[in-house]
Amino acid sequence: MNYQSNADLGGQDGCGAVHRERADELFHAPWEPRVLAITLAMGASGLWNIDMSRAARETLPAYRDLSYYELWLAGLEKLLLQSGAVHADEIAQGRRLHAAVPIPRVLHAEEVAAVLARGSPTVRPPRGPARFALGSWVRTCCAAPPHHTRLPAYAHGKRGVIERIHGAHVFADTNARGLGEQPQWLYTVAFDGKELWGAAAPPQRLAVSVDAWEPYLEPASPAEGL
Amino acid sequence: MTEPEHEHSHEHEHERSAVNPLELRVRALQTVLAEKGYIDPAALDVLIDTYQTKIGPRNGAQVVARAWCDAGFRRRLFEDATAAIASMGFSGRQGEHLVAVENTEDQHNMVVCTLCSCYPWPVLGLPPTWYKSAAYRARAVKDPRGVLEEFGLRLPAATRIRVWDSTAEVRYLVVPRRPAGSQHLDERELAALVTRDSMIGTGLPLEPGSAPAPGVAP
Numbered sequence: 526m527n528y529q530s531n532a533d534l535g536g537q538d539g540c541g542a543v544h545r546e547r548a549d550e551l552f553h554a555p556w557e558p559r560v561l562a563i564t565l566a567m568g569a570s571g572l573w574n575i576d577m578s579r580a581a582r583e584t585l586p587a588y589r590d591l592s593y594y595e596l597w598l599a600g601l602e603k604l605l606l607q608s609g610a611v612h613a614d615e616i617a618q619g620r621r622l623h624a625a626v627p628i629p630r631v632l633h634a635e636e637v638a639a640v641l642a643r644g645s646p647t648v649r650p651p652r653g654p655a656r657f658a659l660g661s662w663v664r665t666c667c668a669a670p671p672h673h674t675r676l677p678a679y680a681h682g683k684r685g686v687i688e689r690i691h692g693a694h695v696f697a698d699t700n701a702r703g704l705g706e707q708p709q710w711l712y713t714v715a716f717d718g719k720e721l722w723g724a725a726a727p728p729q730r731l732a733v734s735v736d737a738w739e740p741y742l743e744p745a746s747p748a749e750g751l
Numbered sequence: 752m753t754e755p756e757h758e759h760s761h762e763h764e765h766e767r768s769a770v771n772p773l774e775l776r777v778r779a780l781q782t783v784l785a786e787k788g789y790i791d792p793a794a795l796d797v798l799i800d801t802y803q804t805k806i807g808p809r810n811g812a813q814v815v816a817r818a819w820c821d822a823g824f825r826r827r828l829f830e831d832a833t834a835a836i837a838s839m840g841f842s843g844r845q846g847e848h849l850v851a852v853e854n855t856e857d858q859h860n861m862v863v864c865t866l867c868s869c870y871p872w873p874v875l876g877l878p879p880t881w882y883k884s885a886a887y888r889a890r891a892v893k894d895p896r897g898v899l900e901e902f903g904l905r906l907p908a909a910t911r912i913r914v915w916d917s918t919a920e921v922r923y924l925v926v927p928r929r930p931a932g933s934q935h936l937d938e939r940e941l942a943a944l945v946t947r948d949s950m951i952g953t954g955l956p957l958e959p960g961s962a963p964a965p966g967v968a969p
Contacts (some may be wrong), residue, residue, distance in 0.1 A: 540889040543881050543901050549875050551803070556777040562798035563781055563875075565844075566790045579867055592884045593868070599776065611783055619779025621786035634793035641801060644843035644873075647920040675898060675918045691848065691857065691921055711919055722893055723764030729896045730911040736919035749788050 528671045531588035532579075536722070557594040564601050569640055571629030572608045576701035578705045580673035581607070614672040649708035651693035656710065656739055661687050663714060664745040665737060672699035680733075683720050684745050688734060689713035696738055709738040757777035810841045811924060812945035813938075814874055815956075818851070819929045820938045829853065832924065836874060846873035848921045851912070854952075859910050860925045861899070861952030863891035864917040871922035875950060882951065891917055902953045925952040933959045 536539070552558050568578065582600035585591065591599060605611040608626075615622050632640060657663055666681040675697045693708040700706055718731030784790045794900060814836055818825040827835040832849040836842065849871060852860040864870065865888045870878040881887050887969060890898050895912045899905070906912070915923045927949040946953030 530866075532866055534885050534888040535891075536893045537861075537885075537889040540884075540886040542883060543886045543890070545881050545902065546879070550880065553880075554771060554774065556771065556774045557798045558803065559777050559781065559795065562775070562795040563784065563790065563804065565798050566794055567784070570789060583867070589885070595773065598773070598780075602780065605780075605784075609900045610789065611787070616780060619775075619782050621783055625787040625789065630788055631789065631791060632793045632794050636799045637794050637797040637801065640844075641798075641806075642843040644845070644847040646847040648848065675866060677892075677918060679865070679917065680916075681939055685897065688851070691919075694848075694920060697919070704918070711921070713915075713921070715913075726893045727897060729894075730909070731895065732911065733892050733914040734914060735916045736921050738919070 528584070528669075528673070530583040530669070530673070531585065532583035532679050533669075535677045550744055552594075553592075559568055560594045560598045560601070564597050566632045567601060567605070567723060569630060569632040573604050574699045574700055575645065576695075577703070578604060578696075580701040583673070647695040648692045649695060649706060651710060652708060655690055657687045657690075657712060657742065657744070659687055659690060661688060662745040662747050663712075663742040665714070665735075665740050666743070670698065672698060674698050674741075676737060677735060680714075680716065680735050680737075683716050685714040685720065685734075687712050687715040688715045691736070694738070696740070698738070698740070709740055711736055711738050712742070713737075714742065791908040792949060793937075802872075802877050806872060807832060808874070808947035808950065809942070810839075810876075811871070811874035811947070811950045814839060814841070814851075814924065815926055815945045815950060816942035817937045818926055819933075819941055828926070836924075841873040843873050845869070846871045846922050849874070849924060851924045851926050852915065852923055853926045854927075854928050857911055858913050859899075859906055859913065859952065860913050860923075861891060861895050862915045864924045865889070865892055866916075866918055869917035869920075869922065871924050874924055879947070894962060899953060902948065904954060925950050927956050930956050930958050942961060 573577055578600060582596050585599050588596065598741045606613060610626050610746050612623050647679065662684060664684050665676060665680050665682060670677065689712065691711040694711040695706040696709045713734045714737045715734040718726060718729065718733065721733060768820045785792050818828050818891050824835060832851040836849055854860055854947060868878050868883040870882060887898065892914050895914050918924060930944060944957040944959065949956045
């Protein structure tokens, strides 16, 4: 099974300088806030979850060529087609041509404020004790699995320290595939800049952390590799 | 009033060619979804208004200013940011699990999402375009000092840079250091010094007496 994420950009060279713009410039065309709103409204429908949504976007072949909200639009269309809620001919013609599928929820205007304020917390009761304690050394797994995951490639096979323990959270890797929430302990793992980049990055006093679910981690000894 | 037929159709033609194809694609999609009963078009307007006018970095600025003024709040903020920030009325989507990280003399914090665009919406609103750009996502974890210099921020060489890559559902808010010479300011005046970028870690708060931030300072 092949899975290609085109969104894992950390550490990639050749991306150029960061271009800033006026602070209040959140949107560049009227369709952009509309795509944001439709995506949020459909996200509340219960037809898919946020991890499926991220997976739909990051696997778009044109990921690197699309603007941010073009990605959202393409991801939304993909999810609608995958879920069977909308058919391709309906998207092409801009009108209803097939019966609607039953959906768990419709977000109504008067509910928006409460739904946004509630959000979708991902913390869950843990299924067992945490494997790692604060301050313990761990090594991240070495390769990307053939599905949506949230360990960036730059942090593969690296040794770091458990800096925070966030409780058990919905596991993105299974939730994205429709395999359920399967909550796992979530940790902030901090790496020394030299561990991540060696001589490939400009020398600077640097530490970088990722938030990693327990299945991404194996115990490591502090002396290992020194 | 009657218009000559040819003029009318010309106008119509012009209007059609001027419409962005993406605008048409989004309108078409919205129509399908509304016709199928999946969305309430009025909810879209509320969502747009919420993120354009109600939820933005002035929320986060109030949190930071309170942390500068109120030792009890500050302690609660670093112990449990989600609860402390909810006590000010800010909570919810893309900020369900918040962590506040403190800049010190030795350490400067900076937040990124290398995998997508995770950002603490309830306190900062929607992320700026540069935060979502390939350049920032690629370079923030590898050469943050170089990125900060592009933002006009030169930190002392001895300062350690601590980058938080938001790879799960925890969202990070940087609490910058209170500017020197701000002792006489009250909480509201302090909040006006807190810029959005200072809460992402790509900037510092304004100095007291510098030009006031119109609405949302970068």
